[in-house]
Amino acid sequence: MVWFHDRAVHNKCDGHEWIDNSGGLMNDEELLRSFEDQTLPYDAWTHRAHVKVAFLYLRQNGLTDDGFWCSVNKMRTGIQRYNAAQQVPEGPTSGYNETTTVAFMQLVAATMAAYGELFPTPHADAFCDTHPQLRCKEALRLFYSPARRSLPEAKTRFVEPDLAPLPRFE
Secondary structure (H helix, E strand, C coil): CEEECCEEEEEEECCEEEEHHHCEEECHHHHHHHHHCCCCCHHHCCHHHHHHHHHHHHHHHCCCHHHHHHHHHHHHHHHHHHHHHCCCCCECCECCCHHHHHHHHHHHHHHHHHHCCCCCCCCHHHHHHHCHHHCCHHHHHHCCCHHHHCCHHHHCCCCCCCCCCCCCCC
16 A cells, blocks of 8 residues: 555555545556546556556557557657646656656566566556566666756657666567
8 A cells, every 4th residue: 555645545456556536446448548538646647657557558569669669659648648737847857758758668668578478467557566676766776877867858858878778678
């Protein structure tokens, strides 16, 4: 269970994620729909939700180069629209970040490619539960220095990491 402002925000329950202020259980299709139509409550748009949506797009589009970039495009468009609907300000440390999105999508894709057969996951919650290394939003610190991630161009275009290469998914 995760606590947010003194109340439980979500709790894994039978492969679904309970979102207190959405009124019930949210499966993969409902999560994608509410993200894409910008009705997902803002406090439910957690790091875990980002990873789940990334997984769902990559599963839909495949782990090919074309599938990866199609998934990135859907994620980019979705986050930008969602942020606009939620009035998230664009600034040096807030709003959409292209480098963060592409790099995390690459981590999710590499995890799916490396572990998908060994640890099959039927839904996004199972994927997150099976791969706790992706639940740490600071995971990109293994690949990027603070200076590299804070470059102004990292917000608008993908910047390669400077500490270690990102894993490949092919």
